[in-house]
Amino acid sequence: MADRIFSGLLFSCALLVVSSLLWVLSDVVLQGAVHFNWQFLFAAPSNAGRDGGIGPILVSTLWLLLIALTVALPLGLGVAIWLSEFAQSNSRLASSTGISLDILAGVPSIVYGLFGNAFFSIYLGLGFSLLSGGLTLACMILPVFVRTCEVGLRAVTDDWRRGALALGMTRSAAIWHILLPAARPAIVAGLILSIGRATAETAALLFTSGYVDRMPGSLLDSGRALAVHIYDLSMNITGGDGAAYASALVLVTLIIALNTLAQGLVDSWFKQRLKIA
Amino acid sequence: MLSNSNRIDRRLNGLLLSMVCVTALLLALIVLFLLSEAWPFFANREPDGTWLQLFYRQNWYPLEGQFGMAPMILSSLAVTAGAVSLALPLGLGSAIFLQFYAPPRSAQGFRLLLNVLAGIPSVVFGLWGLTRLVPLITSWQPPGASLLAAIIVLALMILPTIALTSASSLASVPKEMLTGSMALGLRRNTQILHVILPAARAGINSGVLLATARALGETLAVLMVAGNVVQFPSGLFEPVRVLTANIALEMAYAMGDHRASLFASGLLLTLLVWLLSWFAHRVNQVNNREIRGG
Amino acid sequence: MTKTKGSVYTLGEIERGVPCCVPEPHLQVQDLTVSYGAKTVLSQVSLDIYKGCITALIGPSGCGKTSFLSTLNRLTDHHPNAHVSGKIVFDGQDLIHDRVDTLKLRRRIGMIFQKPNPFPLSIWRNLELPLKEHGVRDSDERRQKIQQALKDVGLWDEVSDRLQTSAMALSGGQQQRLCIARALVLEPEILLMDEPCSALDPISSAVVEELILRLRGRYTVVIVTHNLAQARRVANYAGFFWMTERVGKLIEFGQCQHLFDTPIHALTAAYISGARG
Numbered sequence: 001m002a003d004r005i006f007s008g009l010l011f012s013c014a015l016l017v018v019s020s021l022l023w024v025l026s027d028v029v030l031q032g033a034v035h036f037n038w039q040f041l042f043a044a045p046s047n048a049g050r051d052g053g054i055g056p057i058l059v060s061t062l063w064l065l066l067i068a069l070t071v072a073l074p075l076g077l078g079v080a081i082w083l084s085e086f087a088q089s090n091s092r093l094a095s096s097t098g099i100s101l102d103i104l105a106g107v108p109s110i111v112y113g114l115f116g117n118a119f120f121s122i123y124l125g126l127g128f129s130l131l132s133g134g135l136t137l138a139c140m141i142l143p144v145f146v147r148t149c150e151v152g153l154r155a156v157t158d159d160w161r162r163g164a165l166a167l168g169m170t171r172s173a174a175i176w177h178i179l180l181p182a183a184r185p186a187i188v189a190g191l192i193l194s195i196g197r198a199t200a201e202t203a204a205l206l207f208t209s210g211y212v213d214r215m216p217g218s219l220l221d222s223g224r225a226l227a228v229h230i231y232d233l234s235m236n237i238t239g240g241d242g243a244a245y246a247s248a249l250v251l252v253t254l255i256i257a258l259n260t261l262a263q264g265l266v267d268s269w270f271k272q273r274l275k276i277a
Numbered sequence: 278m279l280s281n282s283n284r285i286d287r288r289l290n291g292l293l294l295s296m297v298c299v300t301a302l303l304l305a306l307i308v309l310f311l312l313s314e315a316w317p318f319f320a321n322r323e324p325d326g327t328w329l330q331l332f333y334r335q336n337w338y339p340l341e342g343q344f345g346m347a348p349m350i351l352s353s354l355a356v357t358a359g360a361v362s363l364a365l366p367l368g369l370g371s372a373i374f375l376q377f378y379a380p381p382r383s384a385q386g387f388r389l390l391l392n393v394l395a396g397i398p399s400v401v402f403g404l405w406g407l408t409r410l411v412p413l414i415t416s417w418q419p420p421g422a423s424l425l426a427a428i429i430v431l432a433l434m435i436l437p438t439i440a441l442t443s444a445s446s447l448a449s450v451p452k453e454m455l456t457g458s459m460a461l462g463l464r465r466n467t468q469i470l471h472v473i474l475p476a477a478r479a480g481i482n483s484g485v486l487l488a489t490a491r492a493l494g495e496t497l498a499v500l501m502v503a504g505n506v507v508q509f510p511s512g513l514f515e516p517v518r519v520l521t522a523n524i525a526l527e528m529a530y531a532m533g534d535h536r537a538s539l540f541a542s543g544l545l546l547t548l549l550v551w552l553l554s555w556f557a558h559r560v561n562q563v564n565n566r567e568i569r570g571g
Numbered sequence: 572m573t574k575t576k577g578s579v580y581t582l583g584e585i586e587r588g589v590p591c592c593v594p595e596p597h598l599q600v601q602d603l604t605v606s607y608g609a610k611t612v613l614s615q616v617s618l619d620i621y622k623g624c625i626t627a628l629i630g631p632s633g634c635g636k637t638s639f640l641s642t643l644n645r646l647t648d649h650h651p652n653a654h655v656s657g658k659i660v661f662d663g664q665d666l667i668h669d670r671v672d673t674l675k676l677r678r679r680i681g682m683i684f685q686k687p688n689p690f691p692l693s694i695w696r697n698l699e700l701p702l703k704e705h706g707v708r709d710s711d712e713r714r715q716k717i718q719q720a721l722k723d724v725g726l727w728d729e730v731s732d733r734l735q736t737s738a739m740a741l742s743g744g745q746q747q748r749l750c751i752a753r754a755l756v757l758e759p760e761i762l763l764m765d766e767p768c769s770a771l772d773p774i775s776s777a778v779v780e781e782l783i784l785r786l787r788g789r790y791t792v793v794i795v796t797h798n799l800a801q802a803r804r805v806a807n808y809a810g811f812f813w814m815t816e817r818v819g820k821l822i823e824f825g826q827c828q829h830l831f832d833t834p835i836h837a838l839t840a841a842y843i844s845g846a847r848g
Contacts, residue, residue, distance in 0.1 A: 007466070010370050010378055014371045014387065017440070018390065021390055021394050023409075025397075078296035082293035086290050109494065110524050111307075114311060119306065123310070162688070163750070167754070171289070172285050227400045234408070234501065245404065248404055252398075283674055
């Protein structure tokens with residue numbers, strides 16, 4: 001009898017969770033679909049965003065991502081390679097880098113926004129710009145990206161490292177020709193997840209890349225990310241809800257697509273490893 | 278080791294080392310800039326009082342030089358505590374259901390739903406809260422935008438993470454425990470409550486603590502539904518303002534001491550989050566040791 | 572062995588030069604001691620490796636035979652706590668104390684590992700990569716060397732129609748032969764083999780063993796093996812290692828026939844007859 005109550009309780013709990021989550025999801029999809037049309041993706045916002053579309057905003061978002069990735073990708077990969085292939089096991093630099101990355105991963109995004117504002121916007125004089133916002137995003141995604149790449153590299157079997165050494169190959173050649181290609185699925189998955197996180201980010205961009213919803217002319221122009229646009233429409237613009245939901249639909253679809261892609265890559269990585277091992 | 282290595286490897290090592298130094302310095306840079314921006318706040322205080330007072334003074338009138346953050350600190354804690362108390366039982370229950378009771382097809386669908394929602398940005402949750410939840414609460418008890426709204430929205434946000442991490446902790450409990458307890462003829466619920474759950478304690482606890490840290494640092498969703506009036510959290514239906522929302526709202530026009538106070542609150546927030554994360558890490562270690570019979 | 576195309580058991584011919592095993596030392600090892608951190612694994616080993624001959628190192632596991640091999644191509648450099656003392660004379664140089672170009676050294680002294688470790692690349696690329704890394708720029712020259720190496724190990728008939736397919740798809744025995752070809756393609760003088768057959772099934776093991784036999788006279792081979800019968804079949808010289816006071820030592824070294832039939836040391840006799848170890 002107690003068993004029945006227990007499982008009944010659990011079932012109702014799961015039901016509650018599923019229905020509330022579905023409620024949120026369906027609202028976004030349905031309300032968003034009402035206001036959405038394909039023109040929405042390309043037109044410029046008009047009437048403070050209530051009408052028109054999100055064309056320039058998508059462009060700004062893309063630029064922000066590009067800047068963030070241009071900085072975070074080589075830097076993150078380089079650090080991961082050093083940690084996995086060159087650092088000695090008792091290296092103090094390696095352990096302090098690891099600890100500081102773990103600490104950084106826990107900093108709230110609004111605090112990254114504060115830092116971005118103080119350092120990039122003011123100290124470096126970049127003002128409210130795509131460059132400021134993109135660099136702040138790079139700082140945010142770096143810690144997790146490094147860890148993901150490092151894990152992917154460490155997972156590659158040592159047999160190949162030893163084989164390459166025995167053949168008189170340089171470590172650099174082994175990394176470039178053998179290890180990086182072998183770790184590629186993990187690296188790409190980490191990359192895509194980082195993109196997903198950067199796309200969802202709002203708080204860090206509010207005072208680094210700013211609010212301007214026009215098409216940006218240069219990297220030093222202010223630009224509005226999609227998430228910031230949703231915030232502005234819902235909080236500051238009366239009657240902006242429709243456009244806000246449509247933008248939310250676009251954003252959510254984008255993120256789901258990215259996460260599915262990343263998951264697919266991770267799954268194929270596991271399958272590949274099972275085949276090789 | 279590296280001393281007799283070749284030129285190519287030495288060059289690559291050098292290049293990578295410079296990248297590592299840049300990255301290692303990032304944390305120091307962030308702390309440095311936050312501190313330097315917050316410094317006027319700590320330095321310019323009345324000669325008789327310490328600046329610690331400002332963390333428990335009540336009045337937040339920054340344009341008049343009054344920086345009492347106590348109401349906002351308490352609001353942050355209240356919203357977080359409320360969200361976790363709501364999300365923990367629901368998340369854990371969902372996880373148990375997912376791992377042990379759900380038929381495979383439904384489990385897959387449920388897991389997919391949780392994964393999808395774990396990736397949804399906070400601003401979208403805030404939008405939903407603002408347009409759906411707040412009017413609902415208003416019709417029940419105005420003004421709608423309240424502590425309750427913030428708690429519900431935040432709970433919905435951290436629920437998927439808690440459920441997924443708990444589910445994977447439950448899944449990683451060795452099968453022998455389950456079969457062993459079945460062999461003893463224990464009832465399902467006893468098995469789960471008294472054998473499996475304690476064994477998965479480490480992962481579940483640290484997952485919850487990390488979700489708490491995330492909730493504490495959450496800005497947009499809470500900003501959009503909590504009403505943002507600076508006052509002590511006096512009732513579920515009263516509006517509150519949390520530290521993160523405060524920063525987001527006032528940064529745009531804050532200058533001088535006001536701006537410094539916002540940076541100071543950011544530092545406080547970060548400290549709290551780090552404490553929670555460190556605690557989560559320790560709890561994980563301790564629990565793991567206990568489970569392994571240390 | 573029959574030579575049918577596509578069969579797993581084909582073997583090619585190594586046709587260069589006259590077989591020659593001369594009592595002229597190729598490598599001279601004097602008082603070699605290897606320790607990892609505080610633990611000494613090998614103490615005061617002295618022996619000569621003769622040119623063109625196959626030298627087998629036998630003895631139970633843990634006696635430091637693998638560590639011995641690793642010192643010969645300076646692979647111990649990459650072990651964090653390894654300390655090597657003594658003298659290894661190769662081509663007038665002391666490998667331990669002189670400044671040695673390890674990349675060039677490893678081209679002249681190749682190594683085959685117990686577990687086959689072909690790179691996760693195509694068969695062709697596995698062989699081409701070491702050649703490119705060692706500066707063989709002419710692609711025709713590379714093609715010729717690769718073809719020769721594959722013929723030498725008897726893989727040419729089996730894989731010539733699928734050189735661009737993944738090396739990981741080969742069977743265990745084929746993978747090990749590929750690893751041998753990969754070492755041979757650099758035209759080394761000495762081949763170090765660490766239990767090359769022990770991870771293979773009996774038939775593949777026999778194929779690889781036959782291949783090793785045909786290397787005799789053309790290459791100097793040092794082979795660590797647990798299989799006494801194999802050592803007897805294959806080797807010209809043999810060294811017997813044993814653990815005394817938790818440290819590996821060389822007990823006896825000499826011509827293979829003498830060691831097996833008329834061992835000097837009682838331990839050797841006991842091990843060979845199967846009474847100990």
